[in-house]
Amino acid sequence: xxxxxxxKFLSGRYHATPWGRHVNEGVPEWPPSPWRFLxxxxxxxxxxxxxxxxxxVQRILTTLAEPPRFKLPPHRVAHTRHYMPWEKKxxxxxxxxxxxxxxxxxxxxxxxxxxxANLSADDLVALRQLLGNxxxxxxxxxxxxAQLLEEDIDCxxxxxxxxxxxxxxxxxxxxxxxxxxxxYPRHDPKKLAAGKINPVNYLxxxxxxxxxxxxxxxxxxxxxxxxxxxxxxxxxxxxxxxVQTSRxxxxxxxxxxxxxxxxxxxxxxxxIVVAEKFRAAAMPCFENWCKQNPAAAQDFARTDAxxxxxxxxxxxxxxxxxxxxxxxxxxxxxxxxxxxDSRRITHLTIFAxxxxxxxxxxxxxxxxxxxxxxxxxxxxxxVGLGNPxxxxxxxxxxSHTFHSITPFLGPDxxxxxxxxxxxxxxxxxxxxxxxxxxxxxxxxxxxxxxxxAVDDDAWKPRPRPVEYRRVRSKHARNxxxxxxxxxxxxxxxxxxxxxxxxxxHYGLGLFxxxxxTL
Numbered sequence: 181x182x183x184x185x186x187x188k189f190l191s192g193r194y195h196a197t198p199w200g201r202h203v204n205e206g207v208p209e210w211p212p213s214p215w216r217f218l219x220x221x222x223x224x225x226x227x228x229x230x231x232x233x234x235x236x237v238q239r240i241l242t243t244l245a246e247p248p249r250f251k252l253p254p255h256r257v258a259h260t261r262h263y264m265p266w267e268k269k270x271x272x273x274x275x276x277x278x279x280x281x282x283x284x285x286x287x288x289x290x291x292x293x294x295x296x297a298n299l300s301a302d303d304l305v306a307l308r309q310l311l312g313n314x315x316x317x318x319x320x321x322x323x324x325x326a327q328l329l330e331e332d333i334d335c336x337x338x339x340x341x342x343x344x345x346x347x348x349x350x351x352x353x354x355x356x357x358x359x360x361x362x363x364y365p366r367h368d369p370k371k372l373a374a375g376k377i378n379p380v381n382y383l384x385x386x387x388x389x390x391x392x393x394x395x396x397x398x399x400x401x402x403x404x405x406x407x408x409x410x411x412x413x414x415x416x417x418x419x420x421x422x423v424q425t426s427r428x429x430x431x432x433x434x435x436x437x438x439x440x441x442x443x444x445x446x447x448x449x450x451x452i453v454v455a456e457k458f459r460a461a462a463m464p465c466f467e468n469w470c471k472q473n474p475a476a477a478q479d480f481a482r483t484d485a486x487x488x489x490x491x492x493x494x495x496x497x498x499x500x501x502x503x504x505x506x507x508x509x510x511x512x513x514x515x516x517x518x519x520x521d522s523r524r525i526t527h528l529t530i531f532a533x534x535x536x537x538x539x540x541x542x543x544x545x546x547x548x549x550x551x552x553x554x555x556x557x558x559x560x561x562x563v564g565l566g567n568p569x570x571x572x573x574x575x576x577x578x579s580h581t582f583h584s585i586t587p588f589l590g591p592d593x594x595x596x597x598x599x600x601x602x603x604x605x606x607x608x609x610x611x612x613x614x615x616x617x618x619x620x621x622x623x624x625x626x627x628x629x630x631x632x633a634v635d636d637d638a639w640k641p642r643p644r645p646v647e648y649r650r651v652r653s654k655h656a657r658n659x660x661x662x663x664x665x666x667x668x669x670x671x672x673x674x675x676x677x678x679x680x681x682x683x684x685h686y687g688l689g690l691f692x693x694x695x696x697t698l
Contacts, residue, residue, distance in 0.1 A: 183243075183297035184329040185311065187212075189322060192286040195279070196318035199351050199406065206259055206280045211250045211337060212290070212317065213351040215409050218244060218358075218391060220317055221310050226386050228313045232306055234387055238359060240307050241391070243297050245353040247412045250337035253288035257281075281322075286570070291333050304328065340415040347413035354410040357390060363407035364388040365397060432535035435571065436544055437564035438528045445524040446552050448517045449648045451586055454552065455513035455686035456653060458528055459494070461550050466491050466543030476539055491540050493532050496685065507617045509534030512685045514575070514677060516585070522641050528560075529575065531568075531677050533618065541565065568675050577693035578675040583638040586690040587645035587663035589682040594662040603664040604629050610680040610689075611668075625671045632665035638694070639665055652683055667694075 266275040340347040390408025470477035470489035482488040681689035
């Protein structure tokens with residue numbers, strides 16, 4: 181019978197260093213080695229399912245020790261760089277560390293397939309339990325979800341023949357020796373009984389298999405090969421089927437999430453200021469990328485100036501630099517306080533219903549700092565790309581009911597004696613306009629608008645609305661607008677982000693979903 185295991189990398193990254201390579205060489209392990217996979221199953225067994233008999237687990241692992249075939253998802257090798265404390269030359273000494281990983285789409289799966297895997301029904305049940313408890317694979321941040329499939333798949337990485345001049349070498353268990361114990365270290369039983377063995381030298385609580393040898397022991401013994409393992413050659417797949425080489429991608433993102441860092445983070449009351457500065461700084465980054473890649477930037481050439489580029493999505497203006505886009509397809513810049521201090525902005529989300537192209541994403545990747553009036557600029561890091569359903573933040577939840585997380589600003593003509601009434605009317609009018617323009621909101625009606633008190637649990641401990649800057653810089657001479665906090669309810673569930681009213685593209689009038697029990 182055939183046996184197939186499906187694995188999804190929930191964070192979109194697989195972190196692992198191949199055996200025999202140093203982490204700072206910048207070489208990731210790909211495909212994931214079966215040797216690593218079987219050791220991961222042993223760890224899951226010992227930590228979460230220790231009641232499973234050793235004989236049963238050995239039967240399962242012996243079957244999986246045969247070299248599998250792979251179906252690899254499209255992927256790309258990437259890395260980040262960090263200056264970490266080293267203190268070799270003093271307290272301020274730093275060393276550059278490379279963190280290399282394989283990036284994959286979180287919806288894509290990696291498959292391992294064995295053609296002649298004969299497991300009993302009880303063994304298949306146990307294997308499903310092991311896979312269900314496997315949460316990480318590789319490094320701890322490489323979150324994984326694994327399951328057993330009962331169908332055959334077409335693989336794109338198979339064993340190489342002897343004539344292959346350019347194979348891929350993968351570290352696999354050796355079925356003949358992986359479960360032997362010849363090289364497994366032993367302690368003198370008399371010293372153990374007398375308590376003369378240092379506790380740090382105790383063996384792991386697992387069977388004395390070569391498969392279970394810890395890396396420290398292997399390095400300390402300086403064995404030329406890893407006992408119980410062997411290198412297996414696979415036929416190198418075509419680059420077109422396994423690596424995303426094109427700069428352009430059919431995938432369109434609508435959400436880009438950034439984290440802000442610096443000695444002093446900006447106040448949440450300066451939401452509109454931070455959003456304006458972020459937009460103003462993002463557009464030159466995109467234009468610089470276009471100038472460096474003119475062949476890929478032809479669609480963004482300005483019509484009013486030769487050699488200039490702009491993004492209608494990021495700027496909110498057409499390519500003539502004058503016409504303002506009005507149908508809410510362009511970017512919303514949404515600063516939020518998501519740290520321990522609800523008064524300080526920690527993140528900024530770009531939400532663009534019209535979609536961010538590959539070129540616009542590449543331009544945003546150049547965005548590394550933002551001057552905010554302090555002595556040192558804020559450091560900016562892109563930490564998430566996707567669509568609203570891909571994120572767990574409250575901005576992207578779906579619900580019938582939403583509440584203000586920044587003040588809603590009304591129009592100029594709000595009367596001094598009828599502020600609440602005028603703001604309610606303005607809020608209802610803004611929703612009707614948005615529902616007419618956005619197809620996913622067609623037919624969604626705003627059923628109830630309730631004022632939210634500043635001491636309501638949904639708002640506190642945020643500052644009072646009057647403490648927020650409530651006017652854009654270009655409208656400063658017109659004075660501040662009336663503001664209010666609201667809880668709104670719709671006739672059907674919708675997904676955020678929802679931002680309405682004046683400066684809704686700059687973080688004000690922002691609503692978050694109230695979680696509901698389904």
